[in-house]
Amino acid sequence: MNPAFQPVRLEASAEDQTLTVGWADGHVSTYSYEGLRRACPCAECRGGHAGMAEPVDPIVFELPSLMTYEIEELRPAGHYALQITWGDGHSSGLFRWETLRGYG
Numbered sequence: 001m002n003p004a005f006q007p008v009r010l011e012a013s014a015e016d017q018t019l020t021v022g023w024a025d026g027h028v029s030t031y032s033y034e035g036l037r038r039a040c041p042c043a044e045c046r047g048g049h050a051g052m053a054e055p056v057d058p059i060v061f062e063l064p065s066l067m068t069y070e071i072e073e074l075r076p077a078g079h080y081a082l083q084i085t086w087g088d089g090h091s092s093g094l095f096r097w098e099t100l101r102g103y104g
Contacts, residue, residue: 001080005097010082012071019071019084021100029104033069035061036084039103042093058103 009022017033038060040046046054070087077083077094085091 001098005101006079007082007097010074012074014070017065017069019074023101027101029101031100031103032061032063032065033071034063034065034067035103036095037069037086038063039095040090040093041095041099042090045090045093056103061103 004023004025004027006024007021008024009020011020011022012018013020018030019033019036020028020030022028037045039056041056071084072087073083073085073091075083075085080098081094081096082100083091083094
């Protein structure tokens with residue numbers, strides 16, 4: 001994996017409804033909670049295993065929020081991904097660091 005895709009800082013803001021990731025190369029990305037839920041890579045959210053290979057349009061991070069979300073936990077999945085546990089208990093989507101970096 002490209003070392004630039006390694007996160008060095010994670011900050012979830014319930015007030016702003018954003019997740020900010022600071023990357024090893026100094027780049028900072030901010031993702032809306034709404035966009036993260038819409039981009040969830042799990043089979044359930046993607047409509048089955050066939051949908052998991054479909055790319056997500058990064059525009060989902062710019063769309064207005066339809067509701068308020070809660071993040072209960074952010075946890076690394078090995079050295080390659082982020083697991084988000086949402087307030088409704090959903091936690092099966094693993095966001096690969098490279099994929100997140102590609103969104104912004």
